[in-house]
Amino acid sequence: MNKKSQKLQTRDFISVGIFSLIYAAVAFIIGGIAQMTPITFPFMPMIVALFTGTVFMLYIAKIPKRGAITILGIISGILLFITGMFWMMSAFFVVLGIIADFICASGGFKSFKKNMAAYCLFALSPMGAYVPMAIMPTQFDEFMSKKGDVSSFSSVIDSIGANWWAIPAMLLGTILCAFIGGFIGKKLLKKHFEKAGIV
Amino acid sequence: MKIDPRTKLLILAITSISVFLNGSITIECIFAALPFLLLLSTKKIYTALKYAALFLVLLAIQFWLVPLLPVSAGGIIYMFAVYIRKLIPCFMLGSLLISTTRVSEFLAAVGKLRLPKGFTISLSITLRYFPTMGEEWNSIKDAMALRGIPVTAAGILRHPMRTMEYTYVPMLVSASKISDEITQAAITRGIDHVQRRTCMETVRFHVMDMLILVVYITVIILAFLANGKGWF
Numbered sequence: 001m002n003k004k005s006q007k008l009q010t011r012d013f014i015s016v017g018i019f020s021l022i023y024a025a026v027a028f029i030i031g032g033i034a035q036m037t038p039i040t041f042p043f044m045p046m047i048v049a050l051f052t053g054t055v056f057m058l059y060i061a062k063i064p065k066r067g068a069i070t071i072l073g074i075i076s077g078i079l080l081f082i083t084g085m086f087w088m089m090s091a092f093f094v095v096l097g098i099i100a101d102f103i104c105a106s107g108g109f110k111s112f113k114k115n116m117a118a119y120c121l122f123a124l125s126p127m128g129a130y131v132p133m134a135i136m137p138t139q140f141d142e143f144m145s146k147k148g149d150v151s152s153f154s155s156v157i158d159s160i161g162a163n164w165w166a167i168p169a170m171l172l173g174t175i176l177c178a179f180i181g182g183f184i185g186k187k188l189l190k191k192h193f194e195k196a197g198i199v
Numbered sequence: 200m201k202i203d204p205r206t207k208l209l210i211l212a213i214t215s216i217s218v219f220l221n222g223s224i225t226i227e228c229i230f231a232a233l234p235f236l237l238l239l240s241t242k243k244i245y246t247a248l249k250y251a252a253l254f255l256v257l258l259a260i261q262f263w264l265v266p267l268l269p270v271s272a273g274g275i276i277y278m279f280a281v282y283i284r285k286l287i288p289c290f291m292l293g294s295l296l297i298s299t300t301r302v303s304e305f306l307a308a309v310g311k312l313r314l315p316k317g318f319t320i321s322l323s324i325t326l327r328y329f330p331t332m333g334e335e336w337n338s339i340k341d342a343m344a345l346r347g348i349p350v351t352a353a354g355i356l357r358h359p360m361r362t363m364e365y366t367y368v369p370m371l372v373s374a375s376k377i378s379d380e381i382t383q384a385a386i387t388r389g390i391d392h393v394q395r396r397t398c399m400e401t402v403r404f405h406v407m408d409m410l411i412l413v414v415y416i417t418v419i420i421l422a423f424l425a426n427g428k429g430w431f
Contacts, residue, residue: 010391011382013317018378021332023372036279047374054367064374071321079325081287082215108213121314184360 019059020075034161046177049123053181056119064109073097092128123178204308206408211292223425257284307398355420
């Protein structure tokens with residue numbers, strides 16, 4: 001490959017725009033449904049991680065260039081911020097997007113292991129909505145109470161803040177689910193997209 | 200009446216931040232009423248009425264239905280109703296931005312913000328793809344229903360993997376194809392040109408933009424007063 005095709009071209013920016021929207025929409029819809037009930041509330045990042053794997057894997061396969069995942073993180077962050085997520089979540093999307101970009105680039109976007117590692121990291125972004133519960137509970141309580149009455153959620157939120165193992169357990173669970181989601185993505189990619197000549 | 204795309208972006212940002220920081224229902228109604236009027240003034244009457252009706256229904260649920268229900272179920276419905284209702288002003292402004300802004304106009308306006316060109320292109324394509332994604336989703340749902348695969352909550356819970364595969368694959372394949380088509384169209388129209396882009400329409404702030412911004416700043420000040428001093 002010559003040097004020019006390693007950089008993002010106009011056609012890549014257009015794909016980035018479309019797939020970022022799909023990624024954010026899936027995260028928003030699945031995450032929104034998961035956050036509606038107190039029981040599934042703590043499992044939101046895991047459920048999202050299961051579903052976004054396919055989009056992420058196709059995204060890397062289609063645009064294997066440096067910078068693509070960074071823009072994915074920025075646009076998803078903006079879209080999710082506008083739709084009322086806690087600002088830490090958008091910050092997580094941007095920061096983890098940049099790091100995931102580096103990991104993928106170090107594997108030349110071809111190494112499945114590196115891509116998987118990058119996805120497991122990037123899938124932690126929705127955790128940005130939960131980490132504040134432990135780090136700055138008062139600020140988060142204020143945000144949630146402005147959002148609406150959270151009486152049936154407060155016990156769940158408090159227990160996440162009170163138990164030291166809650167956040168690490170959620171991180172581990174999310175990584176595990178991201179792993180499964182990534183494998184589903186790889187399988188679908190093989191089964192459908194490579195045959196159809198999309199990738 | 201024309202509003203600068205930058206004004207639309209700015210009021211969308213203002214609304215999405217302040218709606219979730221604001222506890223007063225009066226202020227929230229103002230935040231919903233402003234985009235409603237803007238939508239009416241751009242003759243998107245059907246969209247405006249649809250969102251207004253949804254807003255009122257959710258407001259009614261909060262006031263009349265929730266007190267009748269037991270606490271746990273009431274809490275969930277309350278959360279749902281309030282959360283969706285707070286998103287309605289953002290959705291209205293979003294649909295105003297998407298339906299009344301052409302991509303070229305958006306590119307010209309955002310280009311003036313001196314962001315990197317690639318990022319500008321990605322962002323405008325994201326906006327442009329919103330309605331298309333809705334159309335694609337409806338066609339996929341129709342096609343699935345035709346083959347006897349219902350896209351309902353029960354169906355999704357019974358066959359999560361199958362439903363995921365059947366919705367994702369057509370969605371992503373069509374997204375790939377559309378992205379190629381947009382690329383061809385954009386390159387034909389010279390998006391790769393290195394010099395500064397010019398635009399047929401002059402994109403600049405008008406009196407209307409000033410007016411809208413003044414109104415929004417007033418509402419923010421009111422929201423601050425409502426939060427701090429317990430007015431309204």
